[in-house]
Amino acid sequence: xxxxxxxxxxxxxxxxxxxxxxxxxxxxxxxxxxxxxxxxxxxxxxxxxxxxxxxxxxxxxxxxxxxxxxxxxxxxxxxxxxxxxxxxxxxxxxxxxxxxxxxxxxxxxxxxxxxxxxxxxxxxxxxxxxxxxxxxxxxxxxxxxxxxxxxxxxxxxxxxxxxxxxxxxxxxxxxxxxxxxxxxxxxxxxxxxxxxxxxxxxxxxxxxxxxxxx
Amino acid sequence: xxxxxxxxxxxxxxxxxxxxxxxxxxxxxxxxxxxxxxxxxxxxxxxxxxxxxxxxxxxxxxxxxxxxxxxxxxxxxxxxxxxxxxxxxxxxxxxxxxxxxxxxxxxxxxxxxxxxxxxxxxxxxxxxxxxxxxxxxxxxxxxxxxxxxxxxxxxxxxxxxxxxxxxxxxxxxxxxxxxxxxxxxxxxxxxxxxxxxxxxxxxxxxxxxxxxxxxxxxxxxxxxxxxxxxxxxxxxxxxxxxxxxxxxxxxxxxxxxxxxxxxxxxxxxxxxxxxxxxxxxxxxxxxxxxxxxxxxxxxxxxxxxxxxxxxxxxxxx
Numbered sequence: 001x002x003x004x005x006x007x008x009x010x011x012x013x014x015x016x017x018x019x020x021x022x023x024x025x026x027x028x029x030x031x032x033x034x035x036x037x038x039x040x041x042x043x044x045x046x047x048x049x050x051x052x053x054x055x056x057x058x059x060x061x062x063x064x065x066x067x068x069x070x071x072x073x074x075x076x077x078x079x080x081x082x083x084x085x086x087x088x089x090x091x092x093x094x095x096x097x098x099x100x101x102x103x104x105x106x107x108x109x110x111x112x113x114x115x116x117x118x119x120x121x122x123x124x125x126x127x128x129x130x131x132x133x134x135x136x137x138x139x140x141x142x143x144x145x146x147x148x149x150x151x152x153x154x155x156x157x158x159x160x161x162x163x164x165x166x167x168x169x170x171x172x173x174x175x176x177x178x179x180x181x182x183x184x185x186x187x188x189x190x191x192x193x194x195x196x197x198x199x200x201x202x203x204x205x206x207x208x209x210x211x212x213x214x
Numbered sequence: 215x216x217x218x219x220x221x222x223x224x225x226x227x228x229x230x231x232x233x234x235x236x237x238x239x240x241x242x243x244x245x246x247x248x249x250x251x252x253x254x255x256x257x258x259x260x261x262x263x264x265x266x267x268x269x270x271x272x273x274x275x276x277x278x279x280x281x282x283x284x285x286x287x288x289x290x291x292x293x294x295x296x297x298x299x300x301x302x303x304x305x306x307x308x309x310x311x312x313x314x315x316x317x318x319x320x321x322x323x324x325x326x327x328x329x330x331x332x333x334x335x336x337x338x339x340x341x342x343x344x345x346x347x348x349x350x351x352x353x354x355x356x357x358x359x360x361x362x363x364x365x366x367x368x369x370x371x372x373x374x375x376x377x378x379x380x381x382x383x384x385x386x387x388x389x390x391x392x393x394x395x396x397x398x399x400x401x402x403x404x405x406x407x408x409x410x411x412x413x414x415x416x417x418x419x420x421x422x423x424x425x426x427x428x429x430x431x432x433x434x435x436x437x438x439x440x441x442x443x444x445x446x447x448x449x450x451x452x453x454x455x456x457x458x459x460x461x462x463x464x465x466x467x468x469x470x471x472x473x474x475x476x477x478x479x480x481x482x483x484x485x486x487x488x489x490x491x492x493x494x495x496x497x498x499x500x501x502x503x504x505x506x507x508x509x510x511x512x513x514x515x516x517x518x519x520x521x522x523x524x525x526x527x528x529x530x531x
Contacts, residue, residue, distance in 0.1 A: 058466070058467055058468030058469070059466030059467035059468050059469050059524075060466075061466060067449050067450065067451070075463070075466070075477065077466070077468055077469055077473065079468065088470075088473065090473055090476060090477060092477070092480070092481075100480050100486065102476050102480075102486065102487055104472070104473075106520075168490065168495075170495055172423055172489040172490075172494070172495075173487070173489050173490060175485075175486065175490045191484075191485075191486050192486070193486045193487055193489070193490055195489070200486070200487060200489075201476070201480075201486035201487045201490075202486060203480060203484065203486045205484060210448075210449035210450075
């Protein structure tokens with residue numbers, strides 16, 4: 001009788017510990033579902049047909065770097081594989097928002113929902129349209145309108161109100177970087193890079209933009 | 215009695231739930247985060263000079279301290295990853311030519327994969343090997359720098375036996391340039407840091423843009439390397455941060471050298487990839503040979519940018 005009671009007490013204690021473990025695991029699941037948002041981004045903004053791929057999540061890490069002043073940074077990688085195409089996807093979430101995504105095509109042609117345009121201006125415009133819908137951010141309208149003011153095939157810089165657009169074209173890629181400024185101070189922005197006529201990388205640091213001290 | 219049975223049953227159920235949670239956790243770890251890819255037969259060595267005497271052309275004391283600190287940080291990442299069997303940080307006084315050569319031999323004989331990081335300076339020299347037709351050879355500064363014996367290219371290559379120095383990152387001037395790749399003669403005599411460390415001259419010149427699958431990756435600079443203390447222009451980051459973040463990301467499970475370059479460039483430069491960052495597109499550095507006329511310089515990635523520093527079973531040795 002006494003022995004049964006002791007045994008039960010120990011088992012109850014062990015069960016409480018198990019619940020604690022389960023809580024910890026719950027945290028991991030939450031991180032993983034945050035990371036899944038990248039796949040939504042790829043589908044809705046890049047028009048990648050994610051359903052065509054087997055998706056594997058690789059090294060993922062949650063950190064709180066000093067430079068983010070205590071905000072969380074979730075960094076990770078997905079491998080997307082189909083019979084004819086292999087893609088690596090890197091990502092970073094900062095302050096709970098997707099702030100960086102890079103898509104490296106390793107093999108074959110990617111499966112798209114809508115085939116990408118062969119015109120670089122259209123590529124950027126469609127990307128921004130999709131991103132505006134994805135984020136429901138009406139500010140991106142003025143960002144998109146600036147494209148009409150630049151030659152997208154050569155290096156150039158254009159400033160309208162508080163937004164500066166820099167176009168950088170080199171042998172590797174074509175990049176478009178919109179920076180918001182307030183009284184000459186950089187307040188963050190959006191950038192997107194295309195390589196060989198396909199989406200390569202994107203960044204948006206507006207939700208956490210750090211101060212440059214130099 | 216019935217009460218006891220019910221209690222025992224409840225405890226049994228809870229215990230089963232415990233076993234399940236432990237199982238779930240272990241399954242998650244098998245698939246999951248970095249630091250779980252322990253493997254056999256890998257080595258990582260850091261070397262670095264103490265000589266940063268001249269402020270303008272050698273970096274000065276700040277650069278020396280930053281080099282020490284960054285090498286400590288990188289060493290810490292490798293130690294924490296627990297994926298390498300032999301990790302040494304020989305930055306400073308332990309960077310002696312003989313120690314470098316004997317470590318090359320040791321790693322070649324004992325490990326399937328060796329990664330090396332060197333921080334310092336470069337200088338030309340000549341050798342007295344009979345029949346050498348190479349002319350100028352290339353060296354790395356050892357601890358004592360200019361005044362003391364250097365680490366010489368062909369003496370590194372002399373210690374090669376298995377050709378398992380698969381990743382070498384020399385944060386020093388010049389050795390990433392096409393004209394410094396070097397050669398290996400039929401008798402095994404070599405010239406050039408790339409040829410001597412990697413035991414090959416047949417690597418793709420832009421391993422970032424078009425990785426060659428050779429399982430060998432060599433990173434260094436074309437013209438002048440950038441100081442660790444130079445600011446990147448984004449937040450408060452400098453190039454020492456770039457170097458340490460590169461290694462941090464390179465040790466994530468399933469991440470490649472290219473992935474780590476991209477993630478480090480994004481974080482420290484606010485450029486969406488390494489391909490957009492000035493290390494790849496070109497940056498200006500003071501040129502001691504043309505004062506007032508800065509030189510355009512690059513970081514070059516030779517060979518296999520898809521190489522992984524965290525070796526899994528599929529990568530083998």
